[in-house]
Amino acid sequence: MRVSQLFLPTLREMPAEAEVVSHQLLLRAGFIRKAAAGVYTFLPLAWRVIKKIEQIIREEMDRQGGQEIMMPIIQPAELWQESGRWDVYGPELFRLKDRHGRDFCLGPTHEEIVTALVRQEVNSYRQLPQLLYQIQNKYRDERRPRFGLLRGREFIMKDLYSFDRDEAGLEISYQKMYEAYTRVFTRCGLKFRPVEADSGAIGGNDTHEFMVLADSGEALVVFCPDESCGYAANVERATSPVRQHGVTREEMPRPLETVDTPGMHTVEQVTGYLGVDARRLIKTLLYQTEKGIVAALVRGDREVNEVKLQKVLDVLRLELADAATVERITGAAVGYAGPVGLQGVPMVADEEVMLLVNAVAGANRDDAHLVNVNPGRDFAPQVVADIREVRAGDPCPKCGALLKETRGIEVGQIFKLGDKYSRVLGATYLDEHGQSRPIIMGCYGIGVTRTMAAAVEQNHDENGIIWPVSIAPFLVVVVPVNHRDEQQMGLAEEVYRELQANGIEVVLDDRPERAGVKFKDADLVGYPLRITVGNQAVQTRELEVRYRASGETRLVPRERITDHVREFIALA
Amino acid sequence: MRVSQLFLPTLREMPAEAEVVSHQLLLRAGFIRKAAAGVYTFLPLAWRVIKKIEQIIREEMDRQGGQEIMMPIIQPAELWQESGRWDVYGPELFRLKDRHGRDFCLGPTHEEIVTALVRQEVNSYRQLPQLLYQIQNKYRDERRPRFGLLRGREFIMKDLYSFDRDEAGLEISYQKMYEAYTRVFTRCGLKFRPVEADSGAIGGNDTHEFMVLADSGEALVVFCPDESCGYAANVERATSPVRQHGVTREEMPRPLETVDTPGMHTVEQVTGYLGVDARRLIKTLLYQTEKGIVAALVRGDREVNEVKLQKVLDVLRLELADAATVERITGAAVGYAGPVGLQGVPMVADEEVMLLVNAVAGANRDDAHLVNVNPGRDFAPQVVADIREVRAGDPCPKCGALLKETRGIEVGQIFKLGDKYSRVLGATYLDEHGQSRPIIMGCYGIGVTRTMAAAVEQNHDENGIIWPVSIAPFLVVVVPVNHRDEQQMGLAEEVYRELQANGIEVVLDDRPERAGVKFKDADLVGYPLRITVGNQAVQTRELEVRYRASGETRLVPRERITDHVREFIALA
Structure with missing residues (x-):
């Protein structure tokens, strides 16, 4: 793709409306535009990142036996009334009526729909387990949408629902998802931590959150520094053994x-x-x-x-x-x-x-x-x-070592739901002995657009975004220094075509702009590699490759350039 | 994938609710389930078909320079009030309020959002043309949703919007889309016809509909049998020269x-x-x-x-x-x-x-x-x-040959919008002379889920669906005749793994069912190829390959099977 033709409206100024760095940079770098409070349009580069994250998720869900489906966004109220959530779910639920006055909502989550589907189609233990998922827009009418994609009202989520015969089956499905999530965020090139979490309003028992570590994260996490112990928890959930601090039972009670x-x-x-x-x-x-x-x-x-x-x-x-x-x-x-x-x-x-x-x-x-x-x-x-908040310095509940603290952005959560939904919605199956039993469920979410924003929160500097290689919108930008110099333009075009022909995602910044503007935009957008084609390159046939993450540059012989880029990908 | 694990709930009975064959077969073959009137869940096989259609569309849009974006589904009323459509659009528009009482609608189409985006980001003739598209759920609150996916209330559409400097540019964009649509439906393996159409409520001048030919189609099309002429039009739009039938001007007027x-x-x-x-x-x-x-x-x-x-x-x-x-x-x-x-x-x-x-x-x-x-x-x-309806036998308006009739399902439409939206929403650019001019627009839709249904309307028999190879959910089903026979199961498993290892989309029907049930399901689901593994196959090492479309069978040596399947794909 040529940058002159790309719909990539970068901004010189910091957008006043943006409070957090991912919001600022995604606006400035031309990735997103606001359509309404908490509602965004994803421009071509953002959409490329999102599709890459989605594809990684899809592959890891499929690897665990997940089957992709697509449920409706508009959900009939009847099912929510049946589950009891129509009344409990507050103003965060977008509600609407159709032309006949029937109530619907825009799905914030799909337990009702998927449980109703499974109760209709699954009757026998032979049909279990099932892992069904979708990647789809979700809706939450936040009272105060903010922080760009981190707290929007329309956002993309992957939600998977597991259906098992019993708790032992659920444990297996849960572990599969724990592994899948670990692989997803690893493949996205993110530093993250799975932590014990509170199950909140969805209900259920065990639950883990997957936190992308970032100083700007809303969530506070405590973790055990002993790797072999591995305890980590959202402070909302974290526990710590009781200790008496400097006041012991040996002291005698004195009169009030x-x-x-x-x-x-x-x-x-x-x-x-x-x-x-x-x-x-x-x-x-x-x-x-x-x-x-x-x-x-x-x-x-x-x-x-x-x-x-x-x-x-x-x-x-x-x-x-x-x-x-x-x-x-x-x-x-x-x-x-x-x-x-x-x-x-x-x-x-x-x-x-x-x-x-x-x-x-x-x-x-x-x-x-x-x-x-x-x-x-x-x-x-x-x-x-136990109603106190645990903090750094408190002892680890598993091994006693002193806990440490870090901040994170929740990008995924996995829940054991048990029979919460299957019992109330009547999703049962006949076991080997012909006895009717409730299906045991789990649910597992990944915030796709939130993951993109978290990647920016974790990977940026004062000049812009530093995309992890696996989710970068394009891997390479080729920048001719002087757009009026035919030799430079010719060489840049040649390199661009060669990379493209070799299946490398590359853009050519062919705009009639000063080199400084193009370099600034390259840093802002965050392409992992920049290949600069100036006079020296024309004369020596050596290209300057600049690594966005380290800021280092290296001269690479013209004929080695494709191999060099391939080696970079392989190492990433 | 093993059929025993696939979420593929086929039905023995014809669903009473379904009036048209695509609805009947997609329900019976386990592709879709109704969630509410005109609102469906797409099960794994349907979702595979849809993703294939989407990918074909994406590649053809990109080939013409289209850039994929994603606009919101919930759209603020303000923009629709600005364009004037908030009041004009009737009860087909799903409307809702957020928690602060602000009006929104669920997008039936995105002219407002995309024009507002472009007016904000495009100022100069240098930034034109642009072709922006998305593939997304759309909403129309039909008074009487019916015919399954053919007239739903929630459905998937590809919508592309073109932005040009002038009418000449629009003509180029329009021709690009005409070509892209022709390639899309050809690649989907469908018999179709582009026809002149009426521009209806969206407005604009020139427009063509792409009709998948099927006897069950709601639309009536007239066309010129002379291929070199090529005239074809929706009867809503078709014209024909005036002819006097058996009553001529030579007759003298008589008294009333x-x-x-x-x-x-x-x-x-x-x-x-x-x-x-x-x-x-x-x-x-x-x-x-x-x-x-x-x-x-x-x-x-x-x-x-x-x-x-x-x-x-x-x-x-x-x-x-x-x-x-x-x-x-x-x-x-x-x-x-x-x-x-x-x-x-x-x-x-x-x-x-x-x-x-x-x-x-x-x-x-x-x-x-x-x-x-x-x-x-x-x-x-x-x-x-001219207010009469043209029919077969009327003369062609271009060449005078007698027109013929056929029925079709509209799966795509391309429109020249001109400055209808850009003028009212103020989307202008500065031309080479610094003069402000309205951007000239076009819009281009493909009904993705409708295309899937139309493919079924066109390609089925009394036993089930006959998927075109390019959009089949899986290409091959391997059916062991006797699931208790270890040798048959072993050979079936071997063939299944070999095809899978060679990147061929294959399922193994490993269910403990009678062969007849499995054959019936294979026909119903519509896999293009069925490979049957019975006693004969075990003894002679020759596999029976059955072609769903022709119903023919052929014996293929075991070691030739992958090559044989590959040759079949290449010829399709």
Whole structure:
């Protein structure tokens, strides 16, 4: 392809609307354009990247016995009513009516459709297992779509659904997908990590997320530095053994006392003023849920893990109570809540809190705290559970080594669904003994357009994108330095045609632009290799090859160029 | 792939819901399943066919310089309001609101989105021409979805949009697409015909439809039997020179008379009763339009071509007036309307009507007709135009040979849009002289899923589908006759693996079923080749190859089988 003919509108300026680097660069480099909030058009280069990612996914799904199908995007409401999700799924579900007034939604996921398909066609254990997948547009009406392709309202997903006879079969399907995902992201040239995750609203038990590692990632991950252990988890899910920090059971409980702490609202202020370690403080937070107000207690150095708390409480909605509610419940301003004497709200204490001796807590009175608070003696929580957020430095739950932290972008997730959907939708089969049993399911997603964006977040520099070779829109750009020089243009054209004839994906930047503009665009677009054809090349028949990732250049004899590019691909 | 593992639910019974053969066979052969009215899931074999058709289309679009992109399915209403189509497009447009109450639609076509994209990115004549295309789900909320994939509400289309500097450029783009479409349908192995067509609601001037020829086709096509002439047109559009049939200008006008025609409503009744040729009768039809009632006159042996009439009248809505309206306007029951003395409605007469001498027409009075009616003398239509439907036997408008008729399924259409969208959406460019000019557009669609269905309509017999080789889901099925015979199973497995290793798309029917069931399924699914492995094959090492299209069989030595299959592909 000639760049003069390519629909590749690069921008000089940084687009004001873009907050994250993948959004900025994909706009600037002419890959995407916004059609509406969270809705994009993929221009030719983006579409080439997406098709490559899709093909890698397809091959790895097929390798595991997956069969590709295509389900509808518009889904009848009846099935969602049958599964119960029509009412539960909130405003994120795009809903519409047809001309006869019948309700439909735009699929955010396809458990209902695929389960209804399988219940109709599968009757016998002989027809199981089945792995069915599709690669398709998905819809989520995000309240605030942003970060370009990382949180859009229309996006491309691969979703595979597994159907097995029993949990043992599901375990096999799950492991197949774990392996397939590992291969997919490896082949995409990405640094990533599978981590234990929370199963969220889709339900089910075991689940892993595949995180592309990037400092800009929204997700925080903790992992064990011991490779042989391999523990890694989303902090939403991560656990860590309880340890007593500097306060042991050997200390004797002392009598409860009230101390004045005027104007001291924060953990830092209180511990600094009283001269105690934050780990001796009990932090008391009030949350609003659909079941009413609850109090959550964690140690002063800890944060509440709201995903864990939500699960413990079995609530759909969880948010910090407002100041007025705190005052009404505790009788004091925010910053002075404490468990002792707190009336009328259930209390959930983190496990670590229960190990404290002679702790500090708010007195439920303005400008006052209690010291020598002893859990059990001075207050009794309704629930004791793990509700704290794990962080770097906490011990690994598997091997005890100190955990490390990293940030990531979730690009894939695999779930064990069990019989959640098959039971409610009646997808059963007859086993070897003629007995009816629910089909055991799993579901497995990869965000295709998100993977493209994550690749950019992970692989870029100040000049533009650095595409991994396997998903680059084109591998090589050939740049004649002076478009008015016939010899340079002739040699560039010759090299371009030779590479093309050898099946190498190459563009020729034949635009009547200054070399600087073309070099800048080459870096911005992120072709892995740039071949520059200047005067020297014409005279010495040596071509300058520049490697986008390292920034290095090398002179390659004209007649070696195709072999050189092939060797580069082989090594990538 | 092994058939035992394939998600391929064939049905013994003819599905009651299916009216046309492609719908029946695609359901029975396990290719598609209905998810809602006009909304289907494509199972693995259908998806393989669709991907092959898509790939052929992609290669032919790219060959002409097309660049593949992907535009959103959900489109913001603003652009449709800008183009004016938000109000004009009726209930066929699926509309929805997002969580903030903003209006969107599901794209039935993408002129607005692509024109808005190009107006933003293209400024100079240097950036033209551009051919941008996508292959994507499209949405039309048909009042009565039916005929399976032939008239669905969600379907896959390839839509390409061309952007040129001027009409001459458009002509080149149009010819490129004409050629590309010809190559696409040829490569799909289909018998088809490009025909002149009506441009309908999308607007524009020149347009051709590509018709897959099939007796079940909804469209009627007339064509010139003289190959060197090549005229072919949808009857909606077809013209034919005016001829006087058996009534010539030599006959002298006679005085107008009223005759009793008690109970004679139809052309047959009246002409039979009066003993005159139907070609001497004037048929008068009243139509309701948004501009009011109009009368349309055609010769008694003719039908009104409503598409032509709609164009002549420049109306969006056109339907036959009801009986009450006819009585109110003509003063007589249906069957007695005529042009003489008809008051208060404009009259459009077909050209042929004006050549009649001493014709018969309704008297606008119950049970009476007029004879010796002479146009010009007895009535004067407001408009004289070509509003008749052409049929077989009419002369070719290009060469005068007598036209023939055939039926077809429209699978593609190419349009010259001109500046219809670019002008209203402000897509302009600066020409060589710095002058702003509207971009000249064309649009070009192929119904991908419709092409699959049309292939079945054209290629089937009483036993099932007969896939053209280039779009067959698999080329070969290997069928061991007795699944309990180890030698047969072993040889079948060996042949299957050899073909697979040689890149031939093959399935092994390893199911524990009787041979008859497997043969029936092989015919139903429509694999081009069936290789049967029975006792004879084990003993003589000769395999029976059966050709689905011809039904013939041939014995092929075991060691020749891969070569034989390859030769078959090469000849296809």
